[in-house]
Amino acid sequence: MNDKLTVKIDKIVSGGYGFTIHNENAVFIPFVLPGETxxxxxxxxxxxxxxxxLEILESSPIRKEAFCPLFGNCGGCQFQMTDYENQLQIKKEIIEESLRRIGKIEIPVNPIIASDNTIHYRNKGSFQVFGREESFIGFCYPGTTKPFAIQECPLMEHPxxxxxxxxxxxxxxxxKLKGMKALVIRSNGEGQTINSTIKKDSFFDRVADLDFMIDADTFFQINRTIIPKWLEYIKKLIVSHKVGKGLLDLYSGVGIIGQFLSPLFEKVVGLEVNKRLVENGNKVLERNHIQNASFIAADASRFYEYGFLYDTVIINPPRAGISPEMTATLIQAAPQVIIYSSCNPDTFSRDIKELGNGGYKIDxxxxxxxFPQTQHTEVVGVLYR
Ligand SMILES: C[S@@+](CC[C@H](N)C(=O)[O-])C[C@H]1O[C@@H](n2cnc3c(N)ncnc32)[C@H](O)[C@@H]1O
Incomplete structure (x- = not known):
């Protein structure tokens, strides 16, 4: 393949890349918009x-100037060069493309529910620390381990x-940064921060009318303005499917989903592999007046060992999705309802296809x-028998 090419962007695909075919090879191009040459x-x-x-020869009418001077050099954002409404449409098309290409299914994708805050929405930042004499804070150039320094990031909450x-x-x-390679800073709704220069530091954060104990560097959902909308939607699915016996919250983190849904179920059990998250989840149950839930440090794929009467399973795995063994075990266990929430439309499409082959329907x-300004989205679907 030649070093330089002029290409027209057919569509935007997973990863936020523009896609085109050249000499029968797929070519992926970041920071472009559909139709651009x-x-x-x-x-x-x-x-x-x-x-x-190298040059935008024909630019899209929806292209605008990015608001961050580091856009394009930093791998964090992919879509700052277009207005938020256009980002939502592009991301919807990315999800539809993944469902068709990987899931081999045509299911209606509802318009994306927007985030109230489209900048300053992240409650957690993970940074590189570098420099010999003096330490700097920064990110890495996309696809490299080469860092560059920053003073701030417009996606982070102000604190x-x-x-x-x-x-x-x-x-x-x-x-305090001396000798560190990575730094995590987290903020809560009260404007406080914790960071990873102090080991095992934690604080409370109140989200969706519940308190959560959160560490600087363990998992918690990062966008506080959209979490209540996401949880309310999952709640609506539970109510419409008339389940309520037991909820198995797999990949439960600090139990945000299980705790929020606990009033709808007789019993809730969460399985999470990270012991610290499990401890933090169990610590707040009393504070949140929840008596019917518990969180266990265990591999989610061993859920059948924690037998209790459940009719609903919620899975919210990491980006890699669920393993083939997990899919097979879920199909065998045959819960009435599986709610799948994922931050990766590709693995979500793969997994719902397999669950579909196992007899589950999805409407x-x-x-x-x-994650405004970035290529990432959370997708939710309910699978039922
Ligand atoms: C996307 S997070 C979701 C957490 C939680 N549902 C929430 O909304 O805060 C995925 C979680 O899965 C956990 N995890 C990863 N592999 C796991 C496994 N094999 N079994 C159980 N939990 C796992 C991670 O530690 C992480 O907390």
Whole structure:
């Protein structure tokens, strides 16, 4: 393949890449919009062809100036070059494409439920720390381990940016970064922050009228403005499917889903592999006046060992989705309802296809924009027998 090419972008696919076929090879180009014609430099990484934009020859009418000066150099955002409404439409098309290509299914995808905050929405930032004499805070150039320094990130909640400035401006704070390679800063709804320079530091955060105990560097949903909408939607699914005996909350984290849904069930059991998340989940049950839920440190795929009467399983796995063994075990266990919430439409499409082969039906997909300006979306579907 030649080094330089002029290509027209057919569509945007998973990863937020523009997609085109050249000489029977798929080429993936970041930071472009559908219909644009661009001159790109082609390179190959791990067997896949990518294009780096040299010039936009024909730009989309929906293209605008990105608001962050680092956009394009930083791998965090993919879609700042277009208005939020266009981002939602592009992301919907990415999900539909994944469902068709990987899931081999045509299911209606509802319009994406938008985030109230489209900037300053992240309650957690993970940064690189680098520098010999003096420590800097930053991100890595996309696809590399080469860091660049930042002063702030427009996606972070304000207290996180204030803490970055504190680290950079205050010599005694900067000293705390010495010897560190990574830094996590987290903020809560009260404007407090914790960070990973202090081991096992945690605080409470109140979301959807429940308190959660959260560590600096363990998992918690990152966009507080959309979490209540996501949970209310899952609640609506439970009510419409008339279940309520028992809920198995798999990949439960601190139990945000199980705790929120506990009034609808006789019993809730959550399985989560990270012991710290399980401890934090169980610690707040009394504070949240929940008596019918418990969280267990266990591999989700061993759910059949924790037998109790349940009619509903919720799965909210990491980006890799669920294993073939897990899919087979779920089909064998045959719960009446499986609610699947995923931050990766590709693995979601693969897994719902397999669950469909096992006898489960799915009527529609509801996406939630938990991650504005980026290519990521949360998708929810209910599978039932
Ligand atoms: C996307 S998070 C969802 C957490 C939770 N449902 C929430 O909304 O906060 C996925 C969780 O799965 C956990 N996890 C990963 N592999 C697991 C496994 N094999 N068994 C149980 N939990 C696992 C991770 O530690 C993480 O907390």
């Amino acid at each position: 661009v001159e790109v430099e082609i390179y190959r990484r791990r067997g896949v062809y990518f294009g780096k934009i 996180i940016n204030e803490k970055i400035r504190d680290f950079l401006d205050n010599p005694s704070e900067r000293l 529609e997909i509801q996406p939630f924009d938990m």
